[in-house]
Amino acid sequence: MRILTAEFIRSCAGPEQFLKGDLPEVAFIGRSNVGKSSLINSLLQRKGLAKVSRTPGKTRLVNFFRATSDDPGLAQFLVVDLPGYGYAKVSKALRSQWAPLIEQYLSGSEQLxxxxxxxxxxxL
Known part of the structure; x- marks a missing residue:
């Protein structure tokens, strides 16, 4: 499968903002700074599409990207970049919001x- 196009769609701070539609979704999850956004950029062949940083906690919202491919069985799909879990250089209050956000996405997405x-x- 070859990626033809990839674009940022939306960042979501809550379940009411999550995309609703019929495109299949693939989500990426892992600890903070494990390389989720970098892997998404590599797989979608778009440097800088998903924002990356050496500082843990760059991805703070649920980010949706739409991709198109040359595979007729999977012509369009969504890639979802989730906030990392564990250590992040952000306030505890902000970090505590991520677990429910991730859980709401994973349990509520009908196209995942x-x-x-x-x-x-x-x-270590």
């Missing part, structure tokens, strides 16, 4: 077809 869980491979 896959969840890619990124695991950090570094040994």
């Amino acid at each position: 077809r896959a969840v890619v869980v990124l695991v950090e491979s570094r040994v």
